[in-house]
Amino acid sequence: MRVVGVMPDAYGGPEALRLFELPDRHAGPGKVRIAVHAAAVNPTDAVVRTGLGHERQQGYEPPYVPGMDVAGIVDEVGPDTGTDLGVGDRVMAIVMPKGNHGGYSDSIVTPARSVVRIPSGATLRAAATLPMNGLTARLALDLLSVPPGGTIAVTGAAGTLGGYVVQLAKADDLRVIAVASERDERVVRSFGADAVVRRGDDLAARVREIMPAGVDGLVDTAVLGALILPAVRDRGGLAAVRPFAGTTERDIAIHQVWVREYRREREKLDRLRQQVEDGVLTLRVADTFPPERASEAHIRLDRGGTRGRLVIEFRAEPDRP
Secondary structure (H helix, E strand, C coil): CEEEEECCCCCCCHHHCEEEECCCCCCCCCEEEEEEEEEEECCCHHHHHHCCCHHHHCCCCCCECCCCEEEEEEEEECCCCCCCCCCCCEEEEECCCECCECCCECEEEEEHHHEEECCCCCCHHHHCCCHHHHHHHHHHHHHHCCCCCCEEEEECCCCHHHHHHHHHHHHCCCEEEEECCHHHHHHHHHCCCCEEECCCCCHHHHHHHHCCCCEEEEEECCCCHHHCHHHEEEEEEEEECCCCCCCCCCCCEEEECCHHHHCCCHHHHHHHHHHHHCCCCCCCEEEEECHHHHHHHHHHHHHCCCCCEEEEECCCCCCCC
């Protein structure tokens, strides 16, 4: 099997990523093996590449392989999966990368509880953008637990994660104030945002112009931290996708979003699949790269401003049945 990874003595920039050959793996009890066609490239993948997550890799065999989202075709099913997944199914999965087990692989063995079929009509490359990002958005909203009719704000609303948050929040009957640049206003409004606030140091004050008492909850996908906290009402909540920098105030609850908590929530992932089919969620692919050019994908990732996910394609898109 082929993987894209990094050796612990070579952490660094995009050029640190290399192709490696590893022995094939097989599906044990409760697991399935997926012939991976597409793996999404996410900002969290740079944690593995740069060595920021080195402590978590201790005890695992290198190379260390990033990647949390894959889509492909089931080619082996272990016993006792508790699902109806079968060989030949087109599926997507969330992956928790450890050691040389990560999504940047042409074959992955993963718990069946982390796998569902892809949305009807979707390509594998597009489906690969959903599992980790969609579950992160779902978890953030679940932690905030804003009741229908309430208002949330979303930073980084034009990004993949932010876009999913906006769309899921609207499906939950919430009012959404999106933070985005002027060039992204049209796409953010297409997701259903009720109002769009420009980015900048005074954005919390501009949110307050719309909601004088402050929003009930805020999902901080842009990792603005304390800068955006004044936009939240007293005793409201902020969902942080990275460790929150600063101290809270006015009894605002800081909810740390760790998607690993939903890594085996198959029903929630399947609900996201259904919401794509229903037109609630929009899958966006910015560009694709073969594994030999994974470093180029990370150059684009580090540059920022990508709308939609970059995807590494290990196999050509198959004909649909």
